[in-house]
Amino acid sequence: MYTQYFNILTEIEFDYILNIINQAKWSYGRKSNKYDTIKFWQMDLENDDFLKNKFLAKIEKLTNTKLNVHQIAANGQTFGQEGTWHYDDDSDDARTFVFYTNVCDDVSLIGETYFKDDTGNISIVNPIPNSGVFFNSSTMHKGCSPKMEFNDMRITIAFKLSTIGELKNKKTLL
Numbered sequence: 001m002y003t004q005y006f007n008i009l010t011e012i013e014f015d016y017i018l019n020i021i022n023q024a025k026w027s028y029g030r031k032s033n034k035y036d037t038i039k040f041w042q043m044d045l046e047n048d049d050f051l052k053n054k055f056l057a058k059i060e061k062l063t064n065t066k067l068n069v070h071q072i073a074a075n076g077q078t079f080g081q082e083g084t085w086h087y088d089d090d091s092d093d094a095r096t097f098v099f100y101t102n103v104c105d106d107v108s109l110i111g112e113t114y115f116k117d118d119t120g121n122i123s124i125v126n127p128i129p130n131s132g133v134f135f136n137s138s139t140m141h142k143g144c145s146p147k148m149e150f151n152d153m154r155i156t157i158a159f160k161l162s163t164i165g166e167l168k169n170k171k172t173l174l
Helices: 011-021 049-063
Strands: 002-005 027-030 040-044 065-077 094-100 113-116 122-125 131-136 140-143 154-166
Touching: 002 122, 011 049, 011 065, 011 154, 049 065, 049 094, 049 131, 049 154
Parallel strands: none
Antiparallel strands: 002 131, 027 040, 040 065, 065 154, 094 131, 094 154, 113 122, 113 140
């Protein structure tokens, strides 16, 4: 259903991401799908060279998959801005990578991501900083809002992708 990866970026790279999301380029009105009434915050990041190139290369290496980028955006939710169940794309080759940015001593306050499989079973992913989840974009999921005690915005970076193929692992000859 999904694969979670940890410690994806170096400390310098993670600080770069934190600097990006602390910029005042947020817009309000994003919805999980066109039928939602709950709106949240978004920042378009498609033009960031680090995300388009270096971060994408890290995702490709982690997942052993060659990928095309269709959209990169930071999503922000404050207390009460609950996500709704949705899927991102139902194309066979569509994939999503969600990166967790919030640093907090108690990740249970930040807001989990829920995934639902075809049988209705639900899995929960905790938003551990510098981790991410990779999944087929047709997987039903939702991002929960942070708890009132968090007193900040829950921020993820979502990569909307499509597969080109599997990367070939190069073997080193001794």
